[in-house]
Amino acid sequence: MTKDEWKNDSEYVALVSDLLKSEIVQKLENYTQHHNSTRLDHSLAVSYDSYRIAKAHHLDYRAVARAGLLHDLFYYDWRTTKFDLGSHAFIHPRVALRNAEKITNLSAKERDIILKHMWGLTTARPKYRESMIVSLVDDYEAVSEFFRPLKNKIQAVIKAL
Numbered sequence: 001m002t003k004d005e006w007k008n009d010s011e012y013v014a015l016v017s018d019l020l021k022s023e024i025v026q027k028l029e030n031y032t033q034h035h036n037s038t039r040l041d042h043s044l045a046v047s048y049d050s051y052r053i054a055k056a057h058h059l060d061y062r063a064v065a066r067a068g069l070l071h072d073l074f075y076y077d078w079r080t081t082k083f084d085l086g087s088h089a090f091i092h093p094r095v096a097l098r099n100a101e102k103i104t105n106l107s108a109k110e111r112d113i114i115l116k117h118m119w120g121l122t123t124a125r126p127k128y129r130e131s132m133i134v135s136l137v138d139d140y141e142a143v144s145e146f147f148r149p150l151k152n153k154i155q156a157v158i159k160a161l
């Protein structure tokens with residue numbers, strides 16, 4: 001999605017507005033996720049893109065929107081904190097789940113979405129199709145956020161030719 005595209009989708013906004021108002025979610029704005037994106041931008045991108053896919057497939061798009069937004073609710077810089085990648089992949093979904101439970105009641109599906117989103121790096125296999133979608137979109141967003149600066153540079157170079 002393009003940045004802030006979600007703002008024009010009133011149905012989506014209604015599903016997550018209570019979460020967005022909470023300080024614990026807004027705090028994600030202070031953390032860099034992948035170079036040029038904050039953890040809040042990343043979480044919104046994962047949430048909104050997953051929501052649209054879930055909706056198109058007549059799945060539980062409410063759970064996907066909400067748990068997608070909360071999937072990385074942790075507050076350390078994963079690039080500098082002294083975990084190896086495997087430990088970070090294992091630990092942060094559990095931290096996110098604990099933080100998410102402070103601000104909302106989670107369904108079993110929403111809990112699974114948050115806990116299993118690192119599937120691929122961890123062995124915990126998603127139990128629901130909704131969890132699978134968020135996990136795959138999370139991978140996709142990480143790669144596209146990582147390469148966005150390069151993409152912008154290429155576009156600028158091409159335009160200048």
Ligand SMILES: [Fe+2]
Nearest residue numbers: 071072092117
């Ligand atoms: Fe994550």
Ligand SMILES: [Fe+2]
Nearest residue numbers: 046071072138
């Ligand atoms: Fe993520």
